[in-house]
Amino acid sequence: MVEPKSTRQKSKTQDQHIYEEIFDAILEQRLWPGTRLKEESLGEIFGVSRTIIRRTLSRLAHERVAVFEPNRGAFVAEPDVSDARQILDARRLMELAIVERVAERASSIKDEFKKLYDLIEQEHKSSAAADKGTAIRLSGEFHLELARLSGNKPLEGFLHSLVPQTSLIIALYQAKEGSRCAIDEHSRLLDALKLGDAEEAKRLMGEHLDHIEERLALDESPGNRNLAKVFGRRTEKAGA
Amino acid sequence: MVEPKSTRQKSKTQDQHIYEEIFDAILEQRLWPGTRLKEESLGEIFGVSRTIIRRTLSRLAHERVAVFEPNRGAFVAEPDVSDARQILDARRLMELAIVERVAERASSIKDEFKKLYDLIEQEHKSSAAADKGTAIRLSGEFHLELARLSGNKPLEGFLHSLVPQTSLIIALYQAKEGSRCAIDEHSRLLDALKLGDAEEAKRLMGEHLDHIEERLALDESPGNRNLAKVFGRRTEKAGA
DNA sequence: GACTGAAAAATTGTATACAATCTGCTCATC
DNA sequence: GATGAGCAGATTGTATACAATTTTTCAGTC
Numbered sequence: 001m002v003e004p005k006s007t008r009q010k011s012k013t014q015d016q017h018i019y020e021e022i023f024d025a026i027l028e029q030r031l032w033p034g035t036r037l038k039e040e041s042l043g044e045i046f047g048v049s050r051t052i053i054r055r056t057l058s059r060l061a062h063e064r065v066a067v068f069e070p071n072r073g074a075f076v077a078e079p080d081v082s083d084a085r086q087i088l089d090a091r092r093l094m095e096l097a098i099v100e101r102v103a104e105r106a107s108s109i110k111d112e113f114k115k116l117y118d119l120i121e122q123e124h125k126s127s128a129a130a131d132k133g134t135a136i137r138l139s140g141e142f143h144l145e146l147a148r149l150s151g152n153k154p155l156e157g158f159l160h161s162l163v164p165q166t167s168l169i170i171a172l173y174q175a176k177e178g179s180r181c182a183i184d185e186h187s188r189l190l191d192a193l194k195l196g197d198a199e200e201a202k203r204l205m206g207e208h209l210d211h212i213e214e215r216l217a218l219d220e221s222p223g224n225r226n227l228a229k230v231f232g233r234r235t236e237k238a239g240a
Numbered sequence: 241m242v243e244p245k246s247t248r249q250k251s252k253t254q255d256q257h258i259y260e261e262i263f264d265a266i267l268e269q270r271l272w273p274g275t276r277l278k279e280e281s282l283g284e285i286f287g288v289s290r291t292i293i294r295r296t297l298s299r300l301a302h303e304r305v306a307v308f309e310p311n312r313g314a315f316v317a318e319p320d321v322s323d324a325r326q327i328l329d330a331r332r333l334m335e336l337a338i339v340e341r342v343a344e345r346a347s348s349i350k351d352e353f354k355k356l357y358d359l360i361e362q363e364h365k366s367s368a369a370a371d372k373g374t375a376i377r378l379s380g381e382f383h384l385e386l387a388r389l390s391g392n393k394p395l396e397g398f399l400h401s402l403v404p405q406t407s408l409i410i411a412l413y414q415a416k417e418g419s420r421c422a423i424d425e426h427s428r429l430l431d432a433l434k435l436g437d438a439e440e441a442k443r444l445m446g447e448h449l450d451h452i453e454e455r456l457a458l459d460e461s462p463g464n465r466n467l468a469k470v471f472g473r474r475t476e477k478a479g480a
Numbered sequence: 481g482a483c484t485g486a487a488a489a490a491t492t493g494t495a496t497a498c499a500a501t502c503t504g505c506t507c508a509t510c
Numbered sequence: 511g512a513t514g515a516g517c518a519g520a521t522t523g524t525a526t527a528c529a530a531t532t533t534t535t536c537a538g539t540c
Contacts, residue, residue: 012310039522049495050522058295062302064394070252071501071522083393090394097333153323154304154330154405158398165394279492289525290492311492311531 018046018056026065026076026164027140028133033078033168037066063161065168077168081218084169091162092209094155095143099189099205101150103198115145116190123183140167142186166212175217185211258286258296266305266316266404267380268373273318273408277306303401305408317408321458324409331402332449334395335383339429339445341390343438355385356430363423380407382426406452415457422448 025031042053057074060066066074079087102109119142126134140163147156185208192201262282265271282293297314300306306314319327342349359382366374380403387396425448432441 040520051494051496054523055298058298059302062299064397072503073522086392087394090392090398093333093337093395152326152330154327154398154402155333157304158330158394162394280490291524291526294493312533313492 014048015052015056018042018048018052019059021046022056022060023065023164024137027137027167029136029167029171030133031076033076033172035076037074037076039073063164065161065164077165078172079165079169081173084173084216084218087162087165087169088209088213091159091166092206094147094159094162095205095209096202098147098150098152098155098159099193099201100198101152101155102146102193103196103201105149105151106193106196109149109151110194112149113190113194116142116149119145120183120186120190123186127183136167136170139182139186140164169216170212173216173218176215178212178215182208182211254288255292255296258282258288258292259299261286262296262300263305263404264377267377267407269376269407269411270373271316273316273412275316277314277316279313303404305401305404317405318412319405319409321413324413324456324458327402327405327409328449328453331399331406332446334387334399334402335445335449336442338387338390338392338395338399339433339441340438341392341395342386342433343436343441345389345391346433346436349389349391350434352389353430353434356382356389356426359385360423360426360430363426367423376407376410379422379426380404409456410452413456413458416455418452418455422451425451 022031022037037057039050039053039057042056043050046053057066057068061068061074064079065077067077068074119138123135123138123142126138143163144156144160147159150156185204189201189204189208192204262271262277277297279290279293279297282296283290286293297306297308301308301314304319305317307317308314359378363375363378363382366378383403384396384400387399390396425444429441429444429448432444
């Protein structure tokens with residue numbers, strides 16, 4: 001068994017690859033909320049038939065990152081203000097629980113912290129290079145890696161759907177630009193985790209999430225940014 | 241628009257129906273962990289092509305209720321002891337958070353409690369009729385309805401995957417038979433919720449979950465019940 | 481009788497064909 | 511010029527065809 005011998009053996013990997021490509025594009029905000037995801041276009045891009053694309057889209061839809069509109073196709077989700085509040089509420093719950101579990105296991109998984117340090121370092125680099133898209137994605141990956149280290153696969157899976165959804169919320173509702181304090185926050189959080197200090201880690205994570213939410217304009221006041229939603233229309237951008 | 245005019249309009253409903261049929265069969269433990277889910281058989285049963293069945297199975301797989309084995313098909317999941325612990329941990333976290341949120345909203349959603357009372361009544365009936373399958377399913381539905389009343393769709397969706405997984409765990413690892421105290425626990429929980437007493441409701445929910453877990457034999461001692469898993473074999477029951 | 485291996489049957493995985501639906505355009509009508 | 515019916519093209523939704531893979535069957539051998 002040296003190499004996969006047929007095209008079929010790659011199937012799982014192939015699927016995963018297409019999924020991650022779209023997932024990353026959303027994290028990096030190259031794919032905007034409301035963007036249409038045309039099946040044939042995607043199929044051509046990735047060199048597969050609509051069957052495969054459809055499966056990927058249905059996975060994204062199940063994670064609420066995309067939405068199917070009957071007979072009209074799939075679109076990148078556009079969480080409204082109420083959705084956003086629920087997503088952020090759920091995310092806070094998850095992140096605190098995850099941090100708690102990582103802190104508990106800190107001593108037994110010390111070796112696995114390496115990737116977190118790597119991610120922070122990469123975050124610094126892309127921040128210095130003003131590569132905003134990459135920086136945002138890396139920040140998301142930091143949280144996903146934490147979830148993995150929680151040792152709880154269901155929690156990890158759930159956060160995996162909440163992270164890109166948060167990305168969409170930021171795309172839609174971020175009012176103030178974020179400084180790069182987020183990286184320092186990640187860094188301090190990691191220090192607390194390494195020491196197994198669950199309370200401090202939870203406090204830091206809570207503050208970190210506060211800062212993310214503070215930059216959002218989630219009030220439903222008339223001067224709202226998200227006009228498309230106010231009038232219930234579609235943004236209708238071309239899909240690749 | 242009086243009636244759906246074509247077969248296609250039913251698609252969403254059709255999908256949902258097949259999904260729920262399988263979902264319920266798992267909740268009622270008519271579908272045992274490890275059961276093979278053959279695509280063509282299911283297609284014949286529900287009168288649709290493999291395309292539709294495949295989509296349903298892929299949804300179940302995403303919710304970790306089913307598992308795809310490459311080139312071998314889908315099987316009802318068989319969570320091992322480690323999976324079980326993670327699932328129960330996640331479920332406790334979710335249920336406490338849900339109960340907290342329902343209690344908070346209690347005064348504004350008082351009308352919506354009706355379905356919970358109905359479910360408890362039905363639970364009593366099926367318990368009296370010794371209809372174990374239905375009783376188990378109704379218990380699950382009680383928790384799902386609570387999740388709905390939390391007003392948080394992501395949390396609801398996550399619990400929707402944890403409930404059938406718990407059902408599989410019980411099928412695999414339950415040692416002692418449960419008395420019907422669960423119904424009384426639901427009843428008392430609902431009373432506390434109606435009063436908006438979050439702390440008491442959380443306490444009761446915690447105890448309720450304790451009781452479920454107490455009946456499980458999750459120790460990995462040799463005298464373990466789950467021999468198939470110990471030897472890493474498939475159970476291989478016919479799929480419908 | 482147990483074991484091996486090759487052919488046959490069954491089943492999954494992917495692409496494609498076709499039907500249903502939606503979108504956009506043209507053109508007649510006012 | 512605005513409005514709306516109706517046709518043409520584009521796109522999705524489902525079934526089916528075909529290829530890859532696994533499972534079963536059944537000789538033949540020891």
